[in-house]
Amino acid sequence: MxxxxxxxxxxxxxxxxxxxxxxxxxxxxxxxxxxxxxxxxxxxxxxxxxxxxxxxxxxxxxxxxxxxxxxxxxxxxxxxxxxxxxxxxxxxxxxxxxxxxxxIDNATGQVPILDTEFEIVMEFLAKEPRWAEALAERGVDVAKTVTVPLSAGSYGYENELGKRIVRSFAFVMNDEKDLPWAHPVDGLCAYVDISTPELIDIIDYRQYPVPAESGDYLDPEIAGEPLTGLKPIEITQPEGASFSVDGEHVEWTNWSVDVGFDAREGLILRNISYLDRPVCYRASIDEMVVPYGDPSPNRFWQNYFDTGEYLFGRYVNSLTLGCDCLGEIHYFDVTLSDEQGTPKVIANGICMHEEDYGTLWKHTDLFTGTSEVRRQRRLVISFFTTVGNYDYGFFWYFYLDGTIECEAKLTGIAFTAAYPEEGSDYQSHVAPGLGLPYHQHLFNARLDMTVDGVANAVDEIDAVSLPVSDTNPWGNAFTAKTTRLTSESQAARSADASVGRTWHIVNTEKTDRLGHHPGYALHTAQTPKLLADPSSSIAKRAAFTTRELWVTAYDPSQRYAAGRFVNQSDGSDGLPAWQQADRPIDGEDIVVWHTFGLTHFPRSEDWPIMPVDYAGFSLKPYNFCEKSPVMNVPPSTAKHCCAHE
Structure with a gap:
């Protein structure tokens, strides 16, 4: 490396x-x-x-x-x-x-939760008599537990209105190397007012045996002997990287982009252009939520906005300690403020490198006898953040052919619970007495588009099969149906795999020699939206998860899909509220918001350390170029290829 x-x-x-x-x-x-x-x-x-x-x-x-x-x-x-x-x-x-x-009016939403406040709650509960008594009834010593304070959500409880609330679970940690996530103390939850601090309520509805099996994935007795037979893979670029960097500005082949970072959103990409033409003014993951599906009395409230409630950019990993990139790497340091207002530098917080990505194009011609192949390559800009038990990587890819792809990588440790003896409809059983609750990871990408300029619109494209008719006597015809979204009231849209639905962001003022409006097509993963009932608290607070696409007129104050202050929010801010203005979005300066993610029914293979799972989307040029932009990519001349007979 x-x-x-x-x-x-x-x-x-x-x-x-x-x-x-x-x-x-x-x-x-x-x-x-x-x-x-x-x-x-x-x-x-x-x-x-x-x-x-x-x-x-x-x-x-x-x-x-x-x-x-x-x-x-x-x-x-x-x-x-x-x-x-x-x-x-x-x-x-x-x-x-x-x-x-x-x-800030705490009645509608509060500022994110601080590490300092988590420490306050942990210290408070360690000395709280009622908490210690509830643990002792389960045979658990409070001195051998760790407390995990979590965002509370909003459920209309009178004794919580206007207060800063967290809800806390306990996990047993037998020694400094013991993984506490393996030993949940279930059926028990503390509701704590942080500022006082004060124990508002204890939910103690059932006593479960504490799972005893270790979850130490670094212990050879659990992980097994090191895997043998893997030969080294070396990625070399003897002439150096193909990109150039000036401060935050990056140039790579036909691409240019500015690399930013924020304590809330993490990686921000600005002024993205291809072939010296603007594509996107600003791209980021503006919000994410992890709603859980277990309705148990001590777990029904579990849903975490890792961006708006915790500011996941604060937890960016320093890749000095562990980088999964190979090749000629460029790192950007990340400078943030700590909770005292003092600057802190996270060395190597952002990673950038190039990757080979297989075949770009290939053809062997029957008539001319020519046979040519070119290899695809992509520029990768990424960071990892650790929020409690989960680790998230966000990777933005720029391809030679003008494609932009965003991929979220999910790994770490899935949240645990005690698995009931009678079984559960809401958990997976992964170890003796240990369950992993069903949940979703739903992300929102804010895409401030400038496709060839600021006058943009969105067309919804569906594949349509046509019935047999005079013009289609053999029944083989199908076509594309285009629906222009003209105002915000139209622009809360759902994906539909049955018609291969895509959305094209097009410039309304420019055309090419054939009359096409240059555009970029948003391709989605067609995964489930929010599965919670529409009447639920989380459906109101995370309304962005109920549609895959939202389009709004540009407004600099509208930065986050779930609103400015998400912690304990009442759901009155965010995309649905903004769209009530019903502003025009046809040929205007617009922002496209895309919700994507995955639904996790955990498997045994996800415990105790979860192999990476993926979620993402892509933006592909559609009539943005008048012809293939990659005909001039030269053939590869790798010096280290070898074939063994």
Whole structure:
């Protein structure tokens, strides 16, 4: 494995690009400005610090040389951990001043949960007599348990209104190497007010035996002897990588893209262009939720918004300690704020490299006798984040033929429960007394499209079979049905594998020599949407999961599919609320939101460590090019190919 020197977040000039990530110096400046405004006390924590992105039109005007650079600003969420009082703050880095400070109404949603608050809850429960008593009744010593505080959701409980609530499970950890996920203390759950802290309620509806079998997947007695017979695979690029990097800006063959990162969304890709033509202004995973399907009294509330409730970008892995990429690798460091407002650098947080991807095109011609083949290649930009028991990798692929693909990789440890003796309709039995509850992983990709410009529209394309008729006497005909989505009220759409449904994002102002409007086609995986009942709390709070496609008019304030403040939200913010405006989306500056994911009925092979599972989608050029863009790809000349007879 070869690595290239990490690059910083700005260009070689003194000023960062308008959308460049905040630097460590800028994060320090933000803290100083807020402290100078008397907004930072000993109990204040910085929940989120990120770029307050300028309006798209201002950025594009500046890029065209038609306007000065927009004011560079930071967005900061502050929380007093003793009172639960929170505020949203905008800081100008140009003028070194506080622009605004807006209190957050906890009645409709709260700021994400902090690591500090998890620690508060764990320390509190370790000393809480009623919690210790409930554990002792199960023969469990509180000193040998770990507490797992989790986001509470919103269920209308009067004693929780306006409070910062978590719900906590216990797991037994017999020693420092014992995997606690293998030993759930089930039938028991604590409801805790973080700010007080106070035990609001204990749900103690059933006592299960604590599963005893170890889940240590690093123990040779459990994992087995090391697998033999695997010969090394070496990926070499003796002439170096094919891409070039200038700060956050990447050039690779016909592609260019800016690489960003955010504590909430993780990896952000900006200004994506192909053949020197814009395709997408901004692409990210703006939200994800993991709803569970077990209705047990202590588990019915389980659903986690790893983006909006936990800010999964904060947990980005440093790939210095473990990188699954091969070849000539370029790393980007990630600079974030800690909860004290101090900058911290995660070395090698983003990985970029090239991969061979098999055959690009091939033909042996019957008449001319020519036989040619070219190999596909892709640029990979990725990061991994660990949120509790699960590890998520997000990989964006750029192909020679203009295809963009996004792939989520899911691994780690599936959440555990005690498996009932009578069996369960909502869990898989994977070890003696141990179950893995059924659940879904549902992601939303926010795709701020600019296909050949900002005047875009979305066409829904269905394959349609035609009945026998005078024009179709043999019944073999089929065609494509195109439906233009003209307003937001039309633009909450479901996938349909029976008609091979795709959605084409097209430029409405430009045409090629044949009259085609250049476009990009969204291809979905056709997997189940949210399986919870439409009347459920999670269906309201995660309404984006009820459709695969949403289209909205561009609005810089509408960044997250489930709304700005997801923790304990009431579901009043997000895509359905925005679409009530019913703005026009035909030939407008639009944002495409795509929900994708997988439904997990765990298997024995998923325990105790889960092999990677996948979910994703692709964007393919459709009449974006007037002819095949890969005819000029040269033949491969690998020096290390060998065939054994």
């Amino acid at each position: 070869t690595t290239l020197e990490s690059q910083h977040t700005t260009t070689g000039s003194d000023s960062p690009r308008p959308l460049a990530r905040l630097s460590a110096d800028e994060i320090s400046q933000v803290r100083e400005i807020l402290a100078g405004a008397d907004l930072v006390t000993p109990t204040t924590r910085f929940v989120y610090v990120g770029l307050d992105e300028p309006v798209k039109a201002e950025v594009l005007a500046h890029a065209a040389g038609e306007a000065p650079a927009p004011d560079r600003r930071a967005s900061v969420l502050l929380l007093d951990v003793t009172t639960g009082v929170a505020s949203e703050n905008i800081v100008s880095l140009n003028s070194q001043s506080l622009v605004s400070c807006t209190p």
